Amino acid sequence: MKGEPIVILLVEDDEGHAEIVRRNFELCRLANRLIHVADGQAALDYLNQQNEFSDPAKSPRPGVILLDLRLPKVDGLEVLKIVKADPKLRTIPVVILTTSSAETDMVRAYNSHANSYLVKPVDFTQFTQLMETFGYYWLAWNQYPL
Secondary structure, three states, X not given: OOOOOOEEEEEOOOHHXXXXXXXXXXXXXXXXXXXXXXXXXXXXXHHOOOHHHOOOOOOOOOOEEEEOOOOOOOOHHHHHHHHHHOOOOOOOOEEEEEOXXXXXXXXXXXXXXXXXXXXXXXXXXXXXXXXXXXXXHHHHHOOOOO
């Protein structure tokens, strides 16, 4: 619904990277709710409202998923494939946010219907700029249907 905060599901096992994302969204004053899970199985549990995420009030449907590729338990590419194969979930935009700039990873992600592929810069300032640009594009400028 227009004007309401967008729930962002951040699937990231590196706490430092998750903190950079969280702080940047706060600094940019993007009025969105960030939910962080640290592995692929937790992401699937959240999306299917299972186990610790069974309460729909505490596990609202995300408007966008920020997904790392290298994850414990269930790999990010497998999470992407499961999300895009599920009729209830496939319309959620999935943005890959990873350290891998390997062509094979990019091809596999886009072949699995990723909506975007972003490589995390090593430089803190560049990572912060990337998150700011992401925030404005996906959370402020991009249009979602009612």
